[in-house]
Amino acid sequence: MTCEKVRVELPAYLAGELDEAASRLVADHLAHCAACIEEMKAVERLQERIARELRAWVDAGTAPPGLEAELRRAVRMASAQPEAGAEEALDFRHGWAPGAHRPGDVTSLARAGAVAGRAGGVAAGRAEWWRTLATGAAAVAVALLLVSSLPESPALQGLPVVGGLVQLLQGAGDEVPLERAVTRDGVTLRVHSVRYSRHETQVRCSLTGVQSLDQLETGDLAGTLLAGTEPLPLRKVQVDVSSGRVLVTFGAAPPRVPLIYRLGPLPEVPGGPWEVELGFRP
Amino acid sequence: MRGRPAADEERFFELLRPEQGKLYRTAWAILGNEADARDALQEAVIRAYRAFSQLKGGEAAFPGWIRRILINQCTQILRRRARVIPVERPEDFRPEPAGTVPEHGEVWEAVRRLPEHYRSVVVLRFLADLSLEDIARTLDIPLGTVKSRLHTALKQLRSALTEADAERRGAL
Structure with a gap:
């Protein structure tokens, strides 16, 4: 496995999202590649920073003016209507999908x-x-x-x-x-x-x-x-x-x-x- | 849902109030524009309100519960969007009204400057906490594409943040 391929896999490797075989390939490479070990540490730090600061940015958010009134209106309007899915849905692809009824020529x-x-x-x-x-x-x-x-x-x-x-x-x-x-x-x-x-x-x-x-x-x-x-x-x-x-x-x-x-x-x-x-x- | 007592609505909105800003930003970050963020939030709130009586774990569970509903709503919009072909770039015709872009943090600023196909992967990964496979399903792209986009996005973010850090140090 080349360094570049390993580096593409690093986020999945760090999160434990690789299957066993792929994970072993990455681990084998890391065992003898100091540069990729350094890269892995840098990716880990970067990911932690992104997650932490994005979350902090979200937590500092305030609602734009009028949002609650808008949401209340939406809830009340929805209360007056049947729930989604009650209406008949038209599936226009029916009849064209492979294996389904097809029109003639x-x-x-x-x-x-x-x-x-x-x-x-x-x-x-x-x-x-x-x-x-x-x-x-x-x-x-x-x-x-x-x-x-x-x-x-x-x-x-x-x-x-x-x-x-x-x-x-x-x-x-x-x-x-x-x-x-x-x-x-x-x-x-x-x-x-x-x-x-x-x-x-x-x-x-x-x-x-x-x-x-x-x-x-x-x-x-x-x-x-x-x-x-x-x-x-x-x-x-x-x-x-x-x-x-x-x-x-x-x-x-x-x-x-x-x-x-x-x-x-x-x-x-x-x-x-x-x-x-x-x-x-x- | 019809005939639900007004007290329920009041209680629902009391719980929602401290979360609104966070939810709005989450939707804004995932979807990348105000109009879609408002649509997603509105739909999520309607769904949450309808299911409010079934909320498990008591009111303490409300923030995480409604956040998950919102993220599901946003990913549904992204799935639909993955099958949309804009004729022209919509933003050319729907200029963002002044003052509606949430103020920036350093990382957010760097993330929002990424090209759309990188930005969505980063936000779904680090804000919506989706696995790479879930991101692939949401964006209707192969898992390998998600990995390579994330890899490239991280490289670009590292470079942007290093630059921003250096500028900040220089300004001190």
Whole structure:
């Protein structure tokens, strides 16, 4: 074991968090390396100082003005509402996760003559299917627009940087051309434009190379579009199954608020029922 | 929780009052900004209030109990944040209002100057007392990454503190 590797392990070694084999390797090295022994003592002193002084800094903290009143209000408001978890949670990733029920492919949908559906107006299984499709399409479109750096998720490795929306949201206006595209696994997602108004945020995009929705790995990409900390309500997803063009409509985003794309399922999409329309002609 | 006597609320807030500042700083340190710190504290207080009648160990256990609830709340926020991709740096658009950053201690000053991915590891380790494995789970990163981040962060902190110590000695 090299000195550098030992030094990376020192905090875990000092805290007894290494397994027996790794701990023995470090101990063996320390037994004949005076420099690493000195380093270990220095790390121990430094860690003690950081822990002690951080704790002292916390203990000296005073509440900002108005905090207690704010907390009392929150407690009283929470008292008037059911506890978290009582509401029905919508898991939009259901149906896309490996091994779960998957929707059919786009072309078979077109053949079936699926033209329009309302999440609130169809049978439960079908409603879920629509929701899944719409969310998948929306999430893919939004992911394309908003991914500006990559998390350490292997599923997303390889997605390029495609820029942000923020500057577009600083003033309401007409359609803003964007024309950014990304290709993965043979599927190209292209965002054509974004239109922001006081009433809604619309994203025009298209998917090409889609043989089956399974290819999109939307389980990885499903997410929520947040303006600041508030999720924007998804209102409508319109899909032209023959051309692959999609128009996704969200609620209005307030100006000068950062847009954030949160990966993962959508446990808290706000707003009322939203609409999915297949057969839309852009 | 509905219909809980007002006396319970009063007692709860009496116990909370001396802890508020500490809890606020803890959340601020872990989450790195005022808005998230307030959100975490608010949620933790609601949870604690709901579970107040089940507090074991009497009122003496209250500070440690609510601190643990707060740290759990903060780590939940960090887990969610680990799956968030900001379009632009949020701080560019939400400038910190003047006077809301807690005053600095020397170590805190050095810690808060660390890049975010180092700072969060240090704070979770030394303020939230999480094991390296728990930090890896919280930040959704491999254990090896936690170790290397902690190693680098400690090197940077040592250098910053040595410099600060030297400046202080020079000023005396």
